[in-house]
Amino acid sequence: xxxxxxxxxxxxxxxxxxxxxxxxxxxxVTIIGLLTALGFACAQWGNEPAPTFSGMLQxxxxxxxxxxxxIVSTILILLLSKDYFERISDHVxxxxxxxxxxxxxxxxxxxxxxxxxxxxxxxxMSVSLYILAGIKKNDFASNEAALKYFLMGAFSTGFLLFxxxxxxxxxxxxxxxxxxxxxxxxxxxxxxxxYTGILLMIVGLCFKIGAAPFHFWTPDVYEGSPTLIxxxxxxxxxxxxxxxxxxxxxxxxxxxxxxxxxTLLIITMLTLFIGNITALYQQSFKRMLAFSSISHAGxxxxxxxxxxxxxxxxxxxxxxxxxxxxIIAFGVLILVRQQAGTDNFTAFDGLAKKNPFLAFTLTxxxxxxxxIPLTAGxxxxxxxxxxxxxxxxxxxxxIAVINAIISIYYYFRVIVAMYFNAAEPAEVAVPxxxxxxxxxxxxxxxxxxxxxxxxxxxx
Amino acid sequence: xxxxxxxxxxxxxxxxxxxFKGGTAKNVALLFAVAEFAIALVFLSKFIPDATSQFxxxxxxxxxxxxxxxxxxxxxxxxLVLLTTLLIPIIILSTFKHDYKNPNAFYALVLxxxxxxxxxxxxxxxFLFYVGWEAALIPIYFICTLWGxxxxxxxxxxxxxxxxxxxxxxxxxxxxxxxxxxxxxFDLHDFYALHLSAHQQSFIFWxxxxxxxxxxxxFPFHTWQPDTYTEAPSxxxxxxxxxxxxxxxxxxxxxxxxxxxxxxxxxxxxAIVLAVIGIVYASLIAFNQKDxxxxxxxxxxxxxxxxxxxxxxxDIQGIQGAMIQMLNHGINVVGLFFIMDxxxxxxxxxxxxxxxxxxxxxxxxxxAFLIIVLGTVALPLTNGFxxxxxxxxxVYQYDxxxxxxxxxxxxxxxxxxxxxxxxxxxxxxxxxxxxxxxxTGYERVVLGIICALILIIGVYxxxxxxxxxxxxxxxxxxxxxxxxxxVK
Numbered sequence: 035x036x037x038x039x040x041x042x043x044x045x046x047x048x049x050x051x052x053x054x055x056x057x058x059x060x061x062x063v064t065i066i067g068l069l070t071a072l073g074f075a076c077a078q079w080g081n082e083p084a085p086t087f088s089g090m091l092q093x094x095x096x097x098x099x100x101x102x103x104x105i106v107s108t109i110l111i112l113l114l115s116k117d118y119f120e121r122i123s124d125h126v127x128x129x130x131x132x133x134x135x136x137x138x139x140x141x142x143x144x145x146x147x148x149x150x151x152x153x154x155x156x157x158x159m160s161v162s163l164y165i166l167a168g169i170k171k172n173d174f175a176s177n178e179a180a181l182k183y184f185l186m187g188a189f190s191t192g193f194l195l196f197x198x199x200x201x202x203x204x205x206x207x208x209x210x211x212x213x214x215x216x217x218x219x220x221x222x223x224x225x226x227x228x229y230t231g232i233l234l235m236i237v238g239l240c241f242k243i244g245a246a247p248f249h250f251w252t253p254d255v256y257e258g259s260p261t262l263i264x265x266x267x268x269x270x271x272x273x274x275x276x277x278x279x280x281x282x283x284x285x286x287x288x289x290x291x292x293x294x295x296x297t298l299l300i301i302t303m304l305t306l307f308i309g310n311i312t313a314l315y316q317q318s319f320k321r322m323l324a325f326s327s328i329s330h331a332g333x334x335x336x337x338x339x340x341x342x343x344x345x346x347x348x349x350x351x352x353x354x355x356x357x358x359x360x361i362i363a364f365g366v367l368i369l370v371r372q373q374a375g376t377d378n379f380t381a382f383d384g385l386a387k388k389n390p391f392l393a394f395t396l397t398x399x400x401x402x403x404x405x406i407p408l409t410a411g412x413x414x415x416x417x418x419x420x421x422x423x424x425x426x427x428x429x430x431x432x433i434a435v436i437n438a439i440i441s442i443y444y445y446f447r448v449i450v451a452m453y454f455n456a457a458e459p460a461e462v463a464v465p466x467x468x469x470x471x472x473x474x475x476x477x478x479x480x481x482x483x484x485x486x487x488x489x490x491x492x493x
Numbered sequence: 494x495x496x497x498x499x500x501x502x503x504x505x506x507x508x509x510x511x512x513f514k515g516g517t518a519k520n521v522a523l524l525f526a527v528a529e530f531a532i533a534l535v536f537l538s539k540f541i542p543d544a545t546s547q548f549x550x551x552x553x554x555x556x557x558x559x560x561x562x563x564x565x566x567x568x569x570x571x572x573l574v575l576l577t578t579l580l581i582p583i584i585i586l587s588t589f590k591h592d593y594k595n596p597n598a599f600y601a602l603v604l605x606x607x608x609x610x611x612x613x614x615x616x617x618x619x620f621l622f623y624v625g626w627e628a629a630l631i632p633i634y635f636i637c638t639l640w641g642x643x644x645x646x647x648x649x650x651x652x653x654x655x656x657x658x659x660x661x662x663x664x665x666x667x668x669x670x671x672x673x674x675x676x677x678x679f680d681l682h683d684f685y686a687l688h689l690s691a692h693q694q695s696f697i698f699w700x701x702x703x704x705x706x707x708x709x710x711x712f713p714f715h716t717w718q719p720d721t722y723t724e725a726p727s728x729x730x731x732x733x734x735x736x737x738x739x740x741x742x743x744x745x746x747x748x749x750x751x752x753x754x755x756x757x758x759x760x761x762x763x764a765i766v767l768a769v770i771g772i773v774y775a776s777l778i779a780f781n782q783k784d785x786x787x788x789x790x791x792x793x794x795x796x797x798x799x800x801x802x803x804x805x806x807x808d809i810q811g812i813q814g815a816m817i818q819m820l821n822h823g824i825n826v827v828g829l830f831f832i833m834d835x836x837x838x839x840x841x842x843x844x845x846x847x848x849x850x851x852x853x854x855x856x857x858x859x860x861a862f863l864i865i866v867l868g869t870v871a872l873p874l875t876n877g878f879x880x881x882x883x884x885x886x887x888v889y890q891y892d893x894x895x896x897x898x899x900x901x902x903x904x905x906x907x908x909x910x911x912x913x914x915x916x917x918x919x920x921x922x923x924x925x926x927x928x929x930x931x932x933t934g935y936e937r938v939v940l941g942i943i944c945a946l947i948l949i950i951g952v953y954x955x956x957x958x959x960x961x962x963x964x965x966x967x968x969x970x971x972x973x974x975x976x977x978x979x980v981k
Contacts, residue, residue: 407626450646
């Protein structure tokens with residue numbers, strides 16, 4: 035709870051700092067603030083308190099684990115932003131502030147115990163993201179991304195709100211426990227309105243995590259937004275979306291899973307195929323990452339399709355693996371783009387000779403995203419597959435395996451470009467912050483891959 | 494003293510090798526590889542050749558999912574541990590004349606791969622087995638692609654996707670077994686004890702068989718192999734053919750058949766027929782090869798086909814034959830690829846038709862080459878003889894007709910190998926082959942060791958056979974018992 039307060043107050047302090055032109059203090063203050071928030075979150079570990087604020091929020095271990103993940107991801111992304119925003123515009127403080135506001139929305143999404151809070155959390159997060167997507171004011175692609183994201187986002191929020199309203203109409207409550215109890219009390223007399231409400235909520239949430247067929251905004255928004263914002267969207271926002279999704283379905287709609295599982299099953303399969311097959315044909319690395327993030331949304335949905343006691347743990351592991359690998363990928367992309375001037379795969383030609391460190395970290399990230407053993411990504415996939423098989427979703431797992439094989443092709447394309455394609459010799463400078471973030475993330479990927487209990491034993 | 498030392502020393506070696514730039518890297522790598530072999534010999538001296546698993550280790554790894562770091566060595570593993578630890582120093586030594594770029598990375602990858610291979614051969618936990626399986630694949634992909642020739646990027650991507658596809662289906666099978674296991678572990682012996690329906694066992698059979706068949710490779714899953722072998726650097730080819738393909742064979746013996754005996758009864762005949770088709774098919778193609786390395790690649794498919802057939806016959810002779818032949822094939826094929834490497838390094842060609850008369854200018858080389866070729870074509874008193882004899886005997890007990898067809902390998906193999914030998918070593922020399930110089934220094938050491946092993950195992954095969962006999966008998970017993978129970 036203190037976490038949420040700190041993260042809400044922090045951006046206001048940052049705005050004041052911006053007002054008094056204390057540019058040098060922005061990053062340190064933000065990082066220290068976030069670390070404090072992280073510390074407060076961890077201090078509450080294991081308390082399992084009852085819902086607070088009249089049952090609006092509940093900071094249980096689930097919330098704390100995911101909050102910690104999103105805060106750490108945000109810190110890593112902000113460390114990469116040293117000198118990045120200065121190049122885009124003069125109003126640097128606003129970027130930090132808006133990202134932090136978005137993070138505050140994320141924390142609400144991770145700890146809601148009432149559907150209104152879910153809606154408010156999603157809105158705080160999304161409105162901030164609309165601004166962030168369009169932050170390059172004079173850039174055509176960035177403006178396009180912001181407009182597209184806003185229009186589509188507004189639509190999906192409409193669906194979500196409509197769904198919440200119908201569920202309220204049927205069950206008479208916004209509270210997660212009350213709704214669950216209502217389902218358990220009236221197992222045979224559930225109103226069709228309630229089912230419609232669930233479907234509409236699935237539409238709204240699938241939009242937020244970028245699952246097919248509600249993914250059409252992802253490639254353009256990811257490509258048009260500034261790369262760091264894309265990194266934020268594809269890691270923190272996606273993690274928050276899937277965690278909110280899981281919280282809703284595991285606490286609330288679990289008793290009537292026979293209704294929504296078939297729907298989600300089809301969405302998952304579609305997401306896997308559309309994400310992977312489209313990623314095969316991309317020439318731009320950034321766009322490839324956008325499509326691959328769609329397919330990862332598919333793997334994350336496994337946990338909800340095969341809901342069981344280990345689902346939260348599987349999602350946490352998978353989201354951790356995916357987030358740190360994505361941060362590496364986007365971080366390297368920023369540096370490579372600065373040198374080569376393009377997002378295409380050709381920009382990575384011969385990177386192993388230009389800078390072996392960057393090439394190595396990106397290789398670790400790609401192997402992790404592809405799910406090769408001894409990286410965190412494999413452990414994530416392994417948990418997802420185990421969960422699905424334990425719920426007898428054999429067909430789904432076979433489809434996922436086929437997709438994992440397809441994904442090798444486009445992830446290895448980068449590795450091949452870095453190590454085996456010739457390029458003119460050039461220097462790629464790596465600022466010290468980048469060395470830290472990339473090195474830390476690569477190390478974390480391998481450590482979690484070898485000893486997953488660090489993450490998987492948490493919840 | 495546990496198997497842990499054996500598993501972690503190569504990893505340590507890989508890290509140490511990375512630190513040494515330039516020429517010293519290979520010496521460091523060799524040092525570690527020899528030390529590893531010495532440790533394997535210590536294990537061998539303490540090894541009691543019965544059916545038990547020895548030098549075991551069992552650590553909790555991911556407790557929540559019942560995953561343990563559980564490994565041990567029984568007779569079957571012992572032979573393969575010997576194979577791996579013996580061949581790696583030979584392979585490293587065989588590269589000493591090569592000037593690889595970034596030698597530290599190259600040798601570190603070789604040692605890393607050794608750790609993966611040893612993990613596969615000793616793991617007693619399904620999850621651990623899978624991790625070792627992939628840990629061996631990643632380094633060889635980089636070795637072949639970074640230091641290979643020709644169209645290596647495309648070829649090796651195909652190789653990687655092919656084998657990764659197979660292993661993912663195996664992973665599916667392993668997780669499926671876990672979900673069926675009431676004890677909720679990945680322990681191999683729990684998997685053995687499972688009672689699955691015939692239908693489930695068929696599913697498991699195919700999930701595992703795909704992975705193993707691609708790795709070996711068995712016809713029709715072999716299409717990645719000739720290109721990959723030809724374009725890989727010679728050390729990579731030796732690793733692939735000498736050790737890596739044994740992962741598939743070992744997997745069939747240790748995992749596939751004992752876990753799904755009913756699946757095996759149902760689909761074993763299909764598998765054995767595929768293996769025999771592969772023998773004849775690969776032998777016929779080997780006839781027409783001009784490129785020496787490619788010829789050996791196809792001959793390797795034929796020999797592995799025979800090993801696979803012997804295993805799927807599933808009797809004591811067949812499996813014991815497979816055990817000793819795995820070791821022999823490893824030694825012989827490394828020898829052959831080294832011979833090809835020497836020729837191509839000196840004369841810059843592997844085209845058999847362009848060669849001739851080398852025996853006159855390089856008599857020592859000629860003798861070594863001859864011994865290796867004779868070992869490969871299974872002449873009595875060479876190592877290949879006992880292996881192929883047992884394998885054919887095993888297949889014969891299974892089906893006379895199949896054994897007759899499989900027996901063609903010996904005849905066909907003799908024809909194309911000896912024809913190659915004749916073309917390369919005898920006949921009229923030409924301006925190119927006159928430049929050939931005889932083997933020197935470390936080349937003599939490598940070929941000397943290989944020839945000595947061929948003759949020693951040929952004369953006294955019991956030294957290897959007795960290691961695995963008890964374990965193999967025990968395994969056959971278990972499978973037959975399980976089949977009997979399910980028939981009732």
